[in-house]
Amino acid sequence: xxxxxxxxxxxxxxxxxxxxxxxxxxxxxxxxxxxxxxxxxxxxxxxxxxxxxxxxxxxxxxxxxxxxxxxxxxxxxxxxxxxxxxxxxxxxxxxxxxxxxxxxxxxxxxxxxxxxxxxxxxxxxxxxxxxxxxxxxxxxxxxxxxxxxxxxxxxxxxxxxxxxxxxxxxxxxxxxxxxxxxxxxxxxxxxxxxxxxxxxxxxxxxxxxxxxxxxxxxxxxxxxxxxxxxxxxxxxxxxxxxxxxxxxxxxxxxxxxxxxxxxxxxxxxxxxxxxxxxxxxxxxxxxxxxxxxxxxxxxxxxxxxxxxxxxxxxxxxxxxxxxxxxxxxxxxxxxxxxxxxxxxxxxxxxxxxxxxxxxxxxxxxxxxxxxxxxxxxxxxxxxxxxxxxxxxxxxxxx
Amino acid sequence: xxxxxxxxxxxxxxxxxxxxxxxxxxxxxxxxxxxxxxxxxxxxxxxxxxxxxxxxxxxxxxxxxxxxxxxxxxxxxxxxxxxxxxxxxxxxxxxxxxxxxxxxxxxxxxxxxxxxxxxxxxxxxxxxxxxxxxxxxxxxxxxxx
Numbered sequence: 001x002x003x004x005x006x007x008x009x010x011x012x013x014x015x016x017x018x019x020x021x022x023x024x025x026x027x028x029x030x031x032x033x034x035x036x037x038x039x040x041x042x043x044x045x046x047x048x049x050x051x052x053x054x055x056x057x058x059x060x061x062x063x064x065x066x067x068x069x070x071x072x073x074x075x076x077x078x079x080x081x082x083x084x085x086x087x088x089x090x091x092x093x094x095x096x097x098x099x100x101x102x103x104x105x106x107x108x109x110x111x112x113x114x115x116x117x118x119x120x121x122x123x124x125x126x127x128x129x130x131x132x133x134x135x136x137x138x139x140x141x142x143x144x145x146x147x148x149x150x151x152x153x154x155x156x157x158x159x160x161x162x163x164x165x166x167x168x169x170x171x172x173x174x175x176x177x178x179x180x181x182x183x184x185x186x187x188x189x190x191x192x193x194x195x196x197x198x199x200x201x202x203x204x205x206x207x208x209x210x211x212x213x214x215x216x217x218x219x220x221x222x223x224x225x226x227x228x229x230x231x232x233x234x235x236x237x238x239x240x241x242x243x244x245x246x247x248x249x250x251x252x253x254x255x256x257x258x259x260x261x262x263x264x265x266x267x268x269x270x271x272x273x274x275x276x277x278x279x280x281x282x283x284x285x286x287x288x289x290x291x292x293x294x295x296x297x298x299x300x301x302x303x304x305x306x307x308x309x310x311x312x313x314x315x316x317x318x319x320x321x322x323x324x325x326x327x328x329x330x331x332x333x334x335x336x337x338x339x340x341x342x343x344x345x346x347x348x349x350x351x352x353x354x355x356x357x358x359x360x361x362x363x364x365x366x367x368x369x370x371x372x373x374x375x376x377x378x379x380x381x382x383x384x385x386x387x388x389x390x391x392x393x394x395x396x397x398x
Numbered sequence: 399x400x401x402x403x404x405x406x407x408x409x410x411x412x413x414x415x416x417x418x419x420x421x422x423x424x425x426x427x428x429x430x431x432x433x434x435x436x437x438x439x440x441x442x443x444x445x446x447x448x449x450x451x452x453x454x455x456x457x458x459x460x461x462x463x464x465x466x467x468x469x470x471x472x473x474x475x476x477x478x479x480x481x482x483x484x485x486x487x488x489x490x491x492x493x494x495x496x497x498x499x500x501x502x503x504x505x506x507x508x509x510x511x512x513x514x515x516x517x518x519x520x521x522x523x524x525x526x527x528x529x530x531x532x533x534x535x536x537x538x539x540x541x542x543x
Contacts, residue, residue, distance in 0.1 A: 305432055307457035311408065324457070325432045333432065345429030345455075381414050381461065383425060383436040383453040 005363045008319045009203075009295055010152050010180060010354035015246070016205040022249040023207065026242040034239050035228070044241050051248025058255040059197065059214060060188040067213050067231045068244055072179040075198030075213035076103040078224040078235075079175045083144045083196075084116055086220040087173070091141025093117045095172075097129050097158075098339040100148050103198075104177055105335070117141075126288040127156035127340050135166060144173045149181035149197075153323055153336040153352060154287030155296025157185065164193030173219070179203055179211075183254035184262075184293060189214060196221075201243065206250030210243030261357045265294035268355055268364050272297050275368045280375055286337060286350060295355040298323075300337070300346045303385035304378040309351055312374040318367055323350040345384065400458060401492035407462035412469050415451045422519065424511025426530060427504050433460045437468070437508040441516055445476050452508070459498035466490050467505035476516075480526055482509055507531065 006014070032041025034048055049063070056063040069075045084092070096108055098120045108118045119137040122130050129147055145167045150157045160176060167174035175196035178187060182197070183204030189197060196219070200211040215221055215234075227236025254261075273285055282302035301309065306322030313320050323334030325348060332338070333347035342350075353367065379385040388394070400408070417438040427433040433456035440449035450468040454461050466487050471479040484502035488494050494502060510530040517524045 303455065305456050305460075308408070308461060311405075311458045315409065343429075344432070348429070348432040381411065381453055382455045383434050384429060384455045386416065386436075386453055 003317060005318045005359075005367060007353040007355060007359065007363075007367065008321050009356045010293075010352065011321060012202045012208065013205045013356060014358075015202070015207055016250065016253060018253065019206055019246045019249045023242040023246040026245055030241075034241065035230070044239075048239055048241060048244050051244045054248045055212060055251045058183075058187075058251050060190055061214055062217060064232065065214055065217055067215060067235050068239065068247075069211050069213055069235060070209055070240070071211040072101075072177065072198050072200035072203075073103040074224070075200075075211050076101070076177055077107050078213055078221070079196045079198060079215075080104065080107045080111065080144070080146060082221040082224055083173060083175070083219075084111055084114075086222060087143040091139070091143045093119070093139050093141040094144045094146065095119045095121060095134060095137050095142060096146045097121045097123060097148065099123050099127060099151055099153075099156075099336045100146070101152055101177055101179065104146055104148070121147075123156075123339055125341050126291075127151055127154045127286075127336070128288060128291070129158050129163070131159065131162060131166070134163065138166075138170050138172065142170070142172050144175060146175040146177065149176045149178035149187070150185065150293050150296075151287065151336060152180045153334055153350075154298045154340065155180075155292035155354075156288045157181070157291045157293065160194070161192045167195075168193045180293060183251060184258070184295065186258065189216070195219060201247040201250060204250050204254045207243050207246040210240050210247045212247070257357070262294045264357055265355050265359070268359055268361060269294060269297055271361065272353065272355075272364050272368065275365075276371065279368065280372055283375075284342075284346065286340065286342070293354075295359075297353045297355070299351050300342060301349045301351065301375050302346060303382045303388060304349045304375060306348055306350050308378055309349070309374060312378070313367075313370065316370045316374075318370060321352045321354075323352070324348045399495055400462070401494075403466075403490070403492045404459060404462040404494065407465040407491065408458045411452075411461055411465040413449075413451045413465065413472070414453065416453065417449060417451050420451075420512075422512040422514070422516025424508050424513070424515050424530065426507040426511050427456070429455065432456060433501060433504055435460065435464050435504050435508040437464070437512040439471070439512045439516060441476065447471050447474050447476070447479055456501065456504075457498070459494050459501040460504060462491060463487050463494070463502045463505040464508070467509060471509055476513060476524055477526075479509055479513065480524070482506065 034044040052066045053063045173195045177198045179200045182199035195216045197214040202208040223234045225236045284300045286298040306324030323337045325333045337347035420438040421441040422439040425436040436453045438451045452464040454464040470482045484506040487505050488502045507530050
């Protein structure tokens with residue numbers, strides 16, 4: 001098989017051709033600045049608002065509460081930093097989880113240096129946040145709870161509605177980083193008591209460089225980027241019109257096809273999980289078995305290291321990712337895998353495969369066969385496996 | 399990311415395996431950092447390294463440097479093997495990305511550890527060989543902004 005099998009859709013997705021088609025006129029033909037007076041350009045104001053309305057509809061949100069940004073990281077930074085600034089009279093305490101994306105964790109670390117207090121809540125062995133710990137962490141000075149909708153590495157979906165209810169009961173704002181979940185799972189900001197939500201276009205077959213932050217009406221959040229009066233004076237900068245059009249189109253398609261896509265992905269996901277757990281020894285599924293993103297699979301293969309695994313998969317045309325230290329340029333493996341209690345050496349052997357609606361059963365079966373071969377090969381080279389075999393008197397595989 | 403030579407030694411590693419009754423065996427690195435290298439040496443009565451094999455748990459660079467290191471010490475005297483530095487291994491591989499330099503250090507340490515084991519078993523002292531560290535980690539911190 002010479003073609004590429006792309007199983008890294010949590011890293012980024014292919015921009016759908018329909019999305020690109022919708023965007024194209026806004027580069028060379030309808031390139032006007034939406035803030036201009038003449039009709040040639042001011043028509044673009046309307047299409048930007050149409051995209052905003054389409055997105056708002058997918059969340060059960062008010063149109064005015066969607067603010068376009070340059071992506072998930074900007075949205076996360078804005079939500080946290082602006083909340084701290086706006087509610088400093090009330091307090092300076094934030095609660096988050098240990099398995100957030102770095103856009104949240106590194107922002108929290110930055111805020112800690114500014115004197116903000118942050119509590120990082122533990123997760124259980126499946127990566128589900130411990131709600132009792134969350135409740136206990138609440139102080140009179142707590143202004144914000146920020147917990148991701150679903151984890152980017154292990155796919156575990158958090159009890160968002162319950163967290164929203166806890167936040168609401170205590171009069172605390174609730175932000176969720178929904179970068180991995182938006183367009184992949186049903187979300188309703190009112191039912192789930194979400195006050196702020198971050199999303200990114202390129203995770204749902206939209207373009208890169210565009211995202212949004214939902215900010216519930218009435219929140220006092222100030223602008224993060226100062227300048228012109230775009231985005232109701234809350235986010236300056238000429239609108240990324242093609243990006244906004246593309247994101248709006250991608251959100252519409254994602255909402256319309258969600259049910260079908262979830263079914264397809266879960267079927268393939270479960271087939272992949274079942275086959276690997278049955279046919280490969282000393283392997284562990286990371287993340288919750290059922291409460292996980294429909295397209296996410298994450299394994300740890302004992303006695304081998306993730307980067308070697310990725311290179312060998314790449315040689316077979318399979319694109320995947322790992323939480324191994326060697327893939328991050330540091331000596332520590334993924335903070336998420338350590339937070340669910342994996343020892344370092346097992347975290348180093350992790351592999352994430354994230355599917356899409358275009359993934360086929362043939363591809364999954366090809367990947368299983370490739371994995372069986374590669375894992376056996378790397379184990380035959382591993383001193384850890386050699387020691388394990390010697391210690392447990394396991395007959396060597398031929 | 400990797401040179402062609404690194405990819406070649408990763409894809410077709412030389413001298414993978416164990417040597418039964420090896421003259422010296424050395425294991426370095428730690429699983430916490432994601433790299434463990436074990437080197438087996440078969441040294442004859444004249445002090446020539448007749449055979450060398452390895453097993454490695456680690457990334458592409460760790461496996462490639464292990465493979466190259468075994469090639470470089472094979473057929474050499476003990477004193478010559480001591481000259482196989484991490485720099486020599488890196489050069490033979492046409493370089494490594496900066497974050498992977500510690501893998502080549504691991505290869506050098508693995509040779510030293512195996513030679514140390516040989517010297518201990520035979521009650522001899524190898525000039526210029528110091529007791530290798532069991533654990534290799536650089537402890538460099540990224541600068542924060």
